[in-house]
Amino acid sequence: MRIAELAERSGVSAASIKWYVSEGLLPAGERTGYNQTSYDDDHLARLRLIRSLIEVGGLSVAAAKDVLAAADDPDHPFGNTLGVAQASLPRVAAPPSAESLRRVADVARRQGWTVHDGNPGLVAAAAVLDRYLALGRDDLAAVLPAYARAVELVAEADIDTISKTLDAGPATAAQTVVVGTVLGDALLAGLRRMAQESESVRRFGTGSPS
């Protein structure tokens, strides 16, 4: 199909499509003549994935590019789960403190988790604790044990879903990791607001404690 049809079917403007190609998120179309390029259904599927990561997952274009590159890595037929996870977390500007890393690792040990030292989530979680400390709000870290129990339920469901797609081929499994990880964060954030309202109503009789 021509770029105009690709734009119409994907809902992405021709200018954005050209930009995604130049930024390396989308493979170039096939040149079929002077000033004419042809795109296929793979381009359409890829564009839908890019839009999902950016518009619903809230990723920047740069982060979406990193996530897709990790999922495309041919050395990892099902997508490099940890690589995708790393790329989809906000980049941590400075290494977190040893104290915060130790506190998060302690929580993991108490849950009986097997997590290697370089796990990007460990670094991201420790960076949040550092920020609580810098804001003088160490008390907020009291949520850690409850959050750890919660994400255990989440991770079990996540790995269940990945397991079920192992037979569907590498493209499907990689998509599961990308979509399930990035959009899964957005799904959790949405459900969390719903549960917060409900819990606030239960305790204070109103959706807001004010």
Add this chain to the structure above:
Amino acid sequence: MRIAELAERSGVSAASIKWYVSEGLLPAGERTGYNQTSYDDDHLARLRLIRSLIEVGGLSVAAAKDVLAAADDPDHPFGNTLGVAQASLPRVAAPPSAESLRRVADVARRQGWTVHDGNPGLVAAAAVLDRYLALGRDDLAAVLPAYARAVELVAEADIDTISKTLDAGPATAAQTVVVGTVLGDALLAGLRRMAQESESVRRFGTGSPS
């Protein structure tokens, strides 16, 4: 203090400080003479909060502005919890489908939650379901019941924390909502990656199912 000292103590460049003032995230300093402005500890605290939302919470400057405006709202002494939540979720471009809204509302009802129709989390979660459908991956919605159980644990811990700061005054309580909501999403995302690695090791013997 002068802007140079504020920049040094906050780790934010003078140019960024001026930009945050012009964008309305940070109150202007006090003019103390020709071409000279004075800032105080409130500016420093506010800058640390802004940096946390953007660098660790992964918010855009525009989203951070919305979150701070909701928390500053004088009609809501403890911050407008739902307003803050809404501002900190990625904006949903188009209204989600009635079918996805119904599916998410069904999950909430099965959990016994009290959630009003306009809850921003409900809209955000339904938008994710729509995206799963558009990508031909309706199977990913199978995680919904497990995610709902998980966020119930999260919300209980969140409201516990807010309850404990109700006596500390409106500024502290508003900060709890802002920091706890936005950085809490980042903390959950980090812990989720750790639990995913652990669950993957438990089932596949490796951190990645490839």
